[in-house]
Amino acid sequence: MADVIKKATRESYGEALAALADKYPNLVVLDADLAAATKTGVFKKACPERFFDCGIAEANMMGVAAGLAASGKIPFASTFAMFAAGRAYEIVRNSIGYPHLNVKIGATHAGISVGEDGATHQCNEDIALMRTIPGMTIINPADDVEAKAAIEAAINFDGPVYLRFGRLAAPIFNDAGTYKFELGKGIILREGKDVTIIASGLMVSEAVEAAKQLESDGIDARVINIHTIKPIDKDIIVKAASETGLIVTVEEHSVIGGLGSAVADVVTESKPVPVVKIGVNDEYGHSGPAAELLKEFGLCADNIAATVKKAMANK
Template sequence: MKATREAYGEALLELGRINNQVVALDADLSKSTKTSLFAKEFPERFFNVGIAEQNLIGIAAGLSLAGFVPYASTFAIFATGRAWEQIRNTVAYPSLNVKICASHAGITVGEDGASHQSIEDIALMSVIPNMTVLVPADPIETKSMVNWAFKHKGPVYIRLGRMGVPDVLPKDYSFDTKPYVIKKGKKIVIFATGIMLWKCLEAIELLKGYNIEPTLVNVSCIKPFPEDLIVKIAKEHDIVFTAEEHNVINGLGSMVASTLSRNYPMKISFIGINDRFGTSGKPNDLLSYYGLDPNSIKERLLSWGV
């Protein structure tokens, strides 16, 4: 079990060892975001801007114009909320080569509560032109994604979590922007993103004996959204579910619904946070409270009478 933020820190360090263009920035949270690993080995390429997220983005933009590839990190709630205008106008508008890797996203931040639980960040980043929005499912995908982002020219937002997760993707998995079918089933397809891929896998195990065998698809690229492949996979099934640790408004579910409504209208159900703020609690307790735990997912699938 390893958090995606930890895998990010390890991948950033490895990337820094092979390319001196890589620089890292943080807003006084490097121990939590794990950029501290990079800072320890490459202090001359690490910049702690203090608790000044708008400045974090501005400095990252300047470094990109100087030929560096900046990875800017802080908590997701601060990166996408406090520095939204700077991301929009300073990074995305001129399409600068800045990578924003924001940790502690979603309700699984836990006891920090609603003020720190970012359930809007996918929506806030996806609405910005030129921005690529990525959500890794596990440590394997995180490391591959960090390297992919380095090769991609332009702004990238990577959503990272605090909670430890197991490796659910194959060890030889290599990230690209296409949906990845992790389990092939019939009738039902679940499009999941982030930590919910793991929770949906556990829910599918609980469905054994109910004669329900869903297809499970990892959708880790939210923008640009892979519309053609989403439609192709949906056409092979009768019912679509989406699963995300994010507000169901303008997250993965909204992207899938918009795509299908324009191309192949069909039944769809959202598993996510239903337009509510987070609250304080243990991560697994919060997943249960918001209906994102494996048993709740199982019951949602059974409630459709399939």
């Protein structure tokens, strides 16, 4: 993969907002003193009159976003996932979710790939928290192409959307010319009949890599990219359960309440087959380079392949 171009989806976020500023005059961007990190600074430079820094006050920022949306604007409230979903959870629930307002939450620095900042800033719980809010759409894009398409799709969707972006540069594997983002629709990246690996966000390219490794071991793994975690694509999951009889989920998030739980909810109701979850196992992260942390926590192709082989043996 030496020639693969990489870009962090937070970069995609800032670039997409700036690129879409003229097309969507109601687009307004809020940040909480992290514009340099969330990359909304790119939008600020392109469109300063529609950028508002709320200072280090995430609760108020979410409320301001709600009020803007109630008055016809399309606000993107931007901060780290830890503060967007964690600190401001109750404001997101009551001021945005309950009135079902058209607020887009741009949450960057999700997961342990935040790296050196350590556990306080590594949010592995945001998907679980946001899933509990009725009517909340959750999108976790896998690469630059998907992230940019998801942002425009979120603008054109009327309702609250939580967009999850990463700090770490991710391989760009989608083709910008042909890629189509469909809200709520999973994407089969690779057909397979023995097992299905369902991944999201940064883990999608690792899942594809794992499937290649498994091929050499004679295991034919299907790979599905679930970019929209809520509402989740039930059809693609049930079909995979029926046709492959075993599902392994991979996410840069707690195994409690995230993609794996969402997939298991569908499978247990409609087509019970074993679901093995790879993610952060009910523990905090810690400081270190992102790539090393991902390996340590098993969020890498090697561990995905090993987990699939073990699950296949028990199938």
